[in-house]
Amino acid sequence: MNNILEFLFESAKAAPEKTAYFDEQTSYTYERMLKDVKAIGTKLIGRLNVKCRPIIIYMDKSPKALAAFWGCVYSRNFYVPLDTAMPEMRIRLIVENLKPAAVITDMTYYDLARKYSANVFLFEEMVETPIDEQLLKARFDTALDTDPVYVLYTSGSTGVPKGVVVSHRSLIDYMTAFVGEIGITESDVIANQAPFYFDASLIDIYCALAVHATMCIVPIDHFSVPLRLLEFLEKHEVTTIRWVPSAMKMVSMFKGFASIRPKQLRKIIFGAESMPVKVYDYWKENYPEATFVQIYGPTEITGVCTYHVVDRLYDEGETIPIGKAFRNTEVFLLDEDDRLISRADTVGEICVKGSCLALGYYNAREKSDEVFVQNPLNPYYSEKIYRTGDLAKYNEDHDLVFVSRKDFQIKHMGHRIELGEIETAAMALPNMKNACCLYDGGKDKIVLFYETDAYDEAALLEALKRRLQRYMIPNVFNRLDDFPMLRNGKADRVALKEML
Amino acid sequence: MDRIIEILKSVHPEVDYETETGLIDKRIFDSFDVVTVVGELMDEFDIEITAEHMVPENFNSAKAIAELVENLEEE
Numbered sequence: 001m002n003n004i005l006e007f008l009f010e011s012a013k014a015a016p017e018k019t020a021y022f023d024e025q026t027s028y029t030y031e032r033m034l035k036d037v038k039a040i041g042t043k044l045i046g047r048l049n050v051k052c053r054p055i056i057i058y059m060d061k062s063p064k065a066l067a068a069f070w071g072c073v074y075s076r077n078f079y080v081p082l083d084t085a086m087p088e089m090r091i092r093l094i095v096e097n098l099k100p101a102a103v104i105t106d107m108t109y110y111d112l113a114r115k116y117s118a119n120v121f122l123f124e125e126m127v128e129t130p131i132d133e134q135l136l137k138a139r140f141d142t143a144l145d146t147d148p149v150y151v152l153y154t155s156g157s158t159g160v161p162k163g164v165v166v167s168h169r170s171l172i173d174y175m176t177a178f179v180g181e182i183g184i185t186e187s188d189v190i191a192n193q194a195p196f197y198f199d200a201s202l203i204d205i206y207c208a209l210a211v212h213a214t215m216c217i218v219p220i221d222h223f224s225v226p227l228r229l230l231e232f233l234e235k236h237e238v239t240t241i242r243w244v245p246s247a248m249k250m251v252s253m254f255k256g257f258a259s260i261r262p263k264q265l266r267k268i269i270f271g272a273e274s275m276p277v278k279v280y281d282y283w284k285e286n287y288p289e290a291t292f293v294q295i296y297g298p299t300e301i302t303g304v305c306t307y308h309v310v311d312r313l314y315d316e317g318e319t320i321p322i323g324k325a326f327r328n329t330e331v332f333l334l335d336e337d338d339r340l341i342s343r344a345d346t347v348g349e350i351c352v353k354g355s356c357l358a359l360g361y362y363n364a365r366e367k368s369d370e371v372f373v374q375n376p377l378n379p380y381y382s383e384k385i386y387r388t389g390d391l392a393k394y395n396e397d398h399d400l401v402f403v404s405r406k407d408f409q410i411k412h413m414g415h416r417i418e419l420g421e422i423e424t425a426a427m428a429l430p431n432m433k434n435a436c437c438l439y440d441g442g443k444d445k446i447v448l449f450y451e452t453d454a455y456d457e458a459a460l461l462e463a464l465k466r467r468l469q470r471y472m473i474p475n476v477f478n479r480l481d482d483f484p485m486l487r488n489g490k491a492d493r494v495a496l497k498e499m500l
Numbered sequence: 501m502d503r504i505i506e507i508l509k510s511v512h513p514e515v516d517y518e519t520e521t522g523l524i525d526k527r528i529f530d531s532f533d534v535v536t537v538v539g540e541l542m543d544e545f546d547i548e549i550t551a552e553h554m555v556p557e558n559f560n561s562a563k564a565i566a567e568l569v570e571n572l573e574e575e
């Protein structure tokens with residue numbers, strides 16, 4: 001298998017009539033998905049004379065967005081999903097970095113999309129294109145498994161988001177391992193929570209595709225009203241969820257299972273931020289027969305590189321391990337002098353090698369070379385590893401346990417954020433003298449310390465909203481008249497931390 | 501009521517809580533905001549808010565939240 005679309009071809013053949021993807025408005029069978037994908041692919045090949053170039057998908061989350069993704073892939077280009085709620089200033093940074101060949105959007109966002117590219121395609125028109133099988137085949141036959149399939153943007157510490165480029169080979173490797181080891185089958189109904197511009201959604205989208213299961217999109221407002229959420233799972237006989245712990249907390253905090261306990265649920269997969277033991281225990285007590293899996297991995301290794309089947313209750317103060325590597329992936333710890341760690345309880349940096357490694361950051365060679373590096377344990381031949389910047393240790397069962405970050409990257413409500421990106425946005429405001437961002441892990445809050453006479457809190461908030469994703473907006477603003485500085489001119493983080 | 505508004509302001513300081521009546525329906529509060537606010541309400545007032553209470557009618561305005569908290573405190 002060389003191309004991720006082969007999953008779609010197989011599913012459309014094996015289960016053409018089956019509901020593949022649905023949300024409240026739209027439902028796609030595998031057959032219809034393939035038809036729309038071919039129409040979009042035909043249109044792109046006919047109109048764009050390029051290969052292996054990025055195409056932005058600027059649409060809300062829906063099965064249609066998936067048809068747009070795979071239409072790009074059919075034309076041997078790659079898709080870049082962007083959050084439609086992203087502020088214009090941040091989109092412009094991405095467009096500048098990406099120089100997209102085109103943007104695919106729908107009627108809702110057509111006018112906005114035209115700001116970012118001269119080449120805007122309208123989804124509603126694309127799907128009406130007569131399919132040209134010969135044209136599609138000729139293009140498809142040239143594709144390589146080392147071609148990029150998508151770029152996902154993640155927070156960058158210098159203020160410019162980083163685009164992680166992933167190849168077909170990595171994605172196929174990831175899905176094959178995941179479906180096999182976690183045991184996803186065609187009878188599963190997967191309820192999607194994560195946005196498509198976030199790698200957590202890959203499991204929902206591609207597990208369904210790989211085994212012709214069904215994926216449904218949970219309406220976002222259900223995550224604010226637990227009874228609606230649980231009714232939805234019950235009604236659609238959902239068997240599998242891969243959610244961030246913050247979303248699972250929505251149920252445990254309100255003791256939702258006392259009202260509705262969806263009967264078909266049997267695989268509960270979580271990751272992307274640390275799981276509070278209280279939340280996990282509540283779910284586990286209500287689903288003693290279900291399989292609980294904690295997964296771990298950054299976007300740079302295509303989503304997930306370790307997993308741990310959680311089979312017992314945990315006590316407050318214990319940490320659920322992130323476990324062991326998926327097959328065809330090696331995960332190891334290096335100490336500060338790049339020596340391999342094998343003893344329990346010694347902290348080191350998590351490093352990853354295998355086909356799961358991304359192709360690097362898009363149009364950011366230097367940034368890529370900092371973290372995708374030659375394996376320091378192998379001087380003999382070219383072998384790349386990815387240095388995650390995450391610190392972990394082994395427990396007595398030789399399972400990995402996450403400890404902390406090496407730098408100023410945080411996980412907040414399931415999102416990966418570089419505090420530097422927030423600081424850069426704050427410092428870019430006129431008359432801002434100093435800005436430093438800290439994360440108060442105990443209270444789960446982003447705290448911005450700043451020094452200026454030009455803004456009150458409300459004005460500062462408004463200004464930041466124009467530059468940052470909503471989940472990056474600080475929760476606490478602390479204005480200081482006397483900003484603690486180090487002699488090198490940087491903010492004194494230690495002194496600021498004491499003010500939390 | 502002052503304490504409730506203080507808690508609400510900690511997640512969305514820009515909202516006018518005297519007049520706003522669509523905190524949930526207009527998606528001003530997302531699920532993470534709800535979790536944060538409810539956590540603080542439960543700690544501050546020593547009440548338990550269950551899934552039955554967590555419906556938009558009870559959370560669309562500061563006034564509705566105050567009434568819910570008052571009812572739960574009496575229980």
